[in-house]
Amino acid sequence: MKTSNLVPMTCWWLRLLSDQGTGIRFFLACLFLLTPNLYLSAQTISEESPLTFSPVLSQQKPQTVTLSPSDSGAAVFDVLGIPNRRVKVKVSPKKHATLRNGRSKAKITDYSFGGSVVDRGDYAIGTLDNSGRLNNIRVGATLRMPAQARSGRYSRILILQVDYKD
Amino acid sequence: MNLLGKTTSLFAALLMLTGAAAFASDEPFAASITVYSPIVVTETAPMSFGLVTASPATQVVVVNSADAGAAAFDIAGQSGLAVTATVVEPSLALVSGGTTITVSNFTYGGALTGTGTASFSNQGALNNARVGASANIPANPAAGAYAGTLTFRVVYQ
Numbered sequence: 001m002k003t004s005n006l007v008p009m010t011c012w013w014l015r016l017l018s019d020q021g022t023g024i025r026f027f028l029a030c031l032f033l034l035t036p037n038l039y040l041s042a043q044t045i046s047e048e049s050p051l052t053f054s055p056v057l058s059q060q061k062p063q064t065v066t067l068s069p070s071d072s073g074a075a076v077f078d079v080l081g082i083p084n085r086r087v088k089v090k091v092s093p094k095k096h097a098t099l100r101n102g103r104s105k106a107k108i109t110d111y112s113f114g115g116s117v118v119d120r121g122d123y124a125i126g127t128l129d130n131s132g133r134l135n136n137i138r139v140g141a142t143l144r145m146p147a148q149a150r151s152g153r154y155s156r157i158l159i160l161q162v163d164y165k166d
Numbered sequence: 167m168n169l170l171g172k173t174t175s176l177f178a179a180l181l182m183l184t185g186a187a188a189f190a191s192d193e194p195f196a197a198s199i200t201v202y203s204p205i206v207v208t209e210t211a212p213m214s215f216g217l218v219t220a221s222p223a224t225q226v227v228v229v230n231s232a233d234a235g236a237a238a239f240d241i242a243g244q245s246g247l248a249v250t251a252t253v254v255e256p257s258l259a260l261v262s263g264g265t266t267i268t269v270s271n272f273t274y275g276g277a278l279t280g281t282g283t284a285s286f287s288n289q290g291a292l293n294n295a296r297v298g299a300s301a302n303i304p305a306n307p308a309a310g311a312y313a314g315t316l317t318f319r320v321v322y323q
Contacts, residue, residue, distance in 0.1 A: 162190065
């Protein structure tokens, strides 16, 4: 059940248990609470493609693999929310996310952003358009492969977080 | 503050917290990379054109990929993956005593297709990749041993 639906139900229930004056205060408080919940609705994020590094060969020395946001393997997302609002985009875990292949590991050391958002280092900033859309948010990353990495597929789930900026 | 007032405050706090959480959205997504085993090539036989008798006319000595004189290699790599093998140099000049013999027109066979492609087995093996070539010998060549080095390259497709 969404919070916006919960508020009026809570009001109704409490008002039954209260005297008239308290009931009015509840009502006003619930209106206050209801307003931001309606206004600041959550965004809808659609994943268009996952983050997929190009295959690499196992090497004798550690290697750094960089996937640019403009590369075809970058993760791509579309966001739908409140028109013309600015949003802050980031990826969690922030750093040192570990991709695993059995007991073997490879660490993501950095993320980069592009497409419709501006990279600000650890996060990115974008603005929803007049229809509330912000398409083609692109996320790249830098990966540190250990020496003599075991062959196979290294993977994990990351989380894209989108917040209204203002 | 009576009990109802305290309850009000509690609900208000809870709802405000819940409302604040609605500001943000999360979307899980996958990150992945595939690491391939390095390709290891082992030469099991060099390319050898054998003994040729000098002639007043030019000669072309052909070693087919199936012949005993063909170069042969065992290759190890990522199971199931396809590779392309080539001789890097388009030709090789073998020089001795003022005579140059040119080796060219490389051909592929054994575990390789005629265009040099193949796939590793489930065990990551690709044995008996073979390379043939032609040696163009000028008229009246100087007697002697002619030798040189070619590069056999194998890459994942």
